[in-house]
Amino acid sequence: MNRSVSRAAIAAFLALAPAAALAQADGDSDAPAAANDATPPPKIDTEAARKELENAYLKEFAFLKSEKAALTKRLAEVKAEAERQLASAEGDLDRLQARVLGLQQQATLTEEQLRDAERNAGQRSSPEQVYETLSRARDPLTAADLEVAALPADRTPEVEETVTVLSETFEQAAALIDRGGEISKFDGEFFLADGTLVKGEILQFGRIAAFGTSEQGSGTLAPAGAGKLRIWPEPAVETAKALFAGNVPEYLRVFLYESTEKAVQAKEEKTFLSEVEAGGVIAYVIVGIGLLALVMVAFRVVTLGIAIQQTRSVVGKVLESVRSGRVQEAKRAAQEGSGPAARILDVTLEHIDADRERLDDVVQEAMLNETPGLERFGTAIIVVAAVAPLLGLLGTVTGMIATFDVITEFGTGDPRMLSGGISEALITTKLGLVVAIPTLLLGTLLSGWADGIINTLEHSALRVINAVEGLGPSSGSGPSAASSPRPQPAGPVPEPAS
Numbered sequence: 001m002n003r004s005v006s007r008a009a010i011a012a013f014l015a016l017a018p019a020a021a022l023a024q025a026d027g028d029s030d031a032p033a034a035a036n037d038a039t040p041p042p043k044i045d046t047e048a049a050r051k052e053l054e055n056a057y058l059k060e061f062a063f064l065k066s067e068k069a070a071l072t073k074r075l076a077e078v079k080a081e082a083e084r085q086l087a088s089a090e091g092d093l094d095r096l097q098a099r100v101l102g103l104q105q106q107a108t109l110t111e112e113q114l115r116d117a118e119r120n121a122g123q124r125s126s127p128e129q130v131y132e133t134l135s136r137a138r139d140p141l142t143a144a145d146l147e148v149a150a151l152p153a154d155r156t157p158e159v160e161e162t163v164t165v166l167s168e169t170f171e172q173a174a175a176l177i178d179r180g181g182e183i184s185k186f187d188g189e190f191f192l193a194d195g196t197l198v199k200g201e202i203l204q205f206g207r208i209a210a211f212g213t214s215e216q217g218s219g220t221l222a223p224a225g226a227g228k229l230r231i232w233p234e235p236a237v238e239t240a241k242a243l244f245a246g247n248v249p250e251y252l253r254v255f256l257y258e259s260t261e262k263a264v265q266a267k268e269e270k271t272f273l274s275e276v277e278a279g280g281v282i283a284y285v286i287v288g289i290g291l292l293a294l295v296m297v298a299f300r301v302v303t304l305g306i307a308i309q310q311t312r313s314v315v316g317k318v319l320e321s322v323r324s325g326r327v328q329e330a331k332r333a334a335q336e337g338s339g340p341a342a343r344i345l346d347v348t349l350e351h352i353d354a355d356r357e358r359l360d361d362v363v364q365e366a367m368l369n370e371t372p373g374l375e376r377f378g379t380a381i382i383v384v385a386a387v388a389p390l391l392g393l394l395g396t397v398t399g400m401i402a403t404f405d406v407i408t409e410f411g412t413g414d415p416r417m418l419s420g421g422i423s424e425a426l427i428t429t430k431l432g433l434v435v436a437i438p439t440l441l442l443g444t445l446l447s448g449w450a451d452g453i454i455n456t457l458e459h460s461a462l463r464v465i466n467a468v469e470g471l472g473p474s475s476g477s478g479p480s481a482a483s484s485p486r487p488q489p490a491g492p493v494p495e496p497a498s
Helices: 001-026 031-036 046-123 129-144 158-178 237-246 272-281 282-322 327-336 340-350 356-374 379-412 413-467 480-485
Strands: 182-192 197-205 207-211 219-225 226-232
Touching: 001 379, 182 219, 207 226, 207 237, 207 272, 219 237, 237 282, 272 282, 272 413, 282 327, 282 340, 282 379, 282 413, 327 340, 340 356, 340 413, 379 413
Parallel strands: 182 226
Antiparallel strands: 182 197, 197 207, 207 219, 219 226
16 A cells, blocks of 8 residues: 555656756746757646546545455454454353352362261261160160060170170060050059058059059059059049949040159149248248338328328318418317327417417428328338348349259259259249339338328418418407408318328
8 A cells, every 4th residue: 555655656746847847947047048958848737747646646545445444344353253252251251150169069068978977977886885775775675574685795796796686675675665555454552642552453554654443542643653653643533443444434534654763743732831931031031021011001001091181181170260260260170180280280370470480490390290200111111122132132142052052962963952942042032022013112102192291281381371371460369360250262172282
């Protein structure tokens, strides 16, 4: 392409070069030199040269356009090929990633299988363990009067000998299971509910239930320990007699058990006294202070109830008399009344002629004299509510100490030996909370009730003072006050706040 352009440019330059030289010569040489040159310059067709140059450029443009089209097509082909290769590479990458994930999962599964195999290999029974298992299996088989296969003389027997002994043991165990489903009737001994050993007939259902009958007593039997049976306390006499007679009772009262080697005790019904006894000395203390708190609460309820009734009665009479101008009658009503309100109003009316400051001091003194009676046992009740849970916590600590003492001496083989200390620990905590919660609630409510009564008394004394002062100067204790009654205000007399 560069070569074609050079040729066209050279041709155009050669065509135009003479004309340019002549033009430059005409401009630079003088007239004498032109006169001496007798040869005329060649005539050049500039239009033809221009057209030839234009044609050369058009050819070059057409060539470049065709080259551009070819290159564009080639570029599109290269892009398409690159995209196809990229898509193929992405597909290969996805397949490789999926294969890698599959290999990882397979490796994880293989590792888990390897760990399981190692664990199973570690748990595989050794010959000594097999020998110990066979030794333990002999006891229930021997107790069932079965002929037990002899154990190998060596504690690490050979595989063949071990397989033989295991096969015989399994056969004997299967025979024992078959016997466990049989119903048998035989003469035997069993204990009555009171512990008396008697002879009678026993009807046994495999190895899970039995009934006994004798002249002294009949009923369903339960394990008594050491292979013995005893009559269960729940009555089942009619059921036992019906079974021994060959009849099927409508309801079968039966006691199911697993083994007769361990005694089964009847569950004792729990009572409040039994729980307190299980809690020990601290439980009795908690119950004692709870009863004391109950007595104090009852005393406060009665005292405050009487006080509020007396307050309503006396305050109503005194206010009615004072508002009617009958001060002496109001004094007699206060003196004849009973309770803290009557005493406070009596003192108030007795010093009614004193100045206001002196009268306020007298009323406050009377209020202070009556307050201890209204607040009696209030603090003691709150103290009981605070001490009861602490005593429960103390019982918990002592119970746990007793439990650990039993564990230290006897171990943890029999959980029933640990029940005493645990019962003491839990029962005392429960009793402490049972006493504390209602005592705290009642103590708080009674304290609020007492405060309300005290406020009512103070308010009543103030109402009486204001009522007397509203009568004017003639409201003294002399006869003028009694002989000049004032009209009673309209409307009912308001009751004091409770």
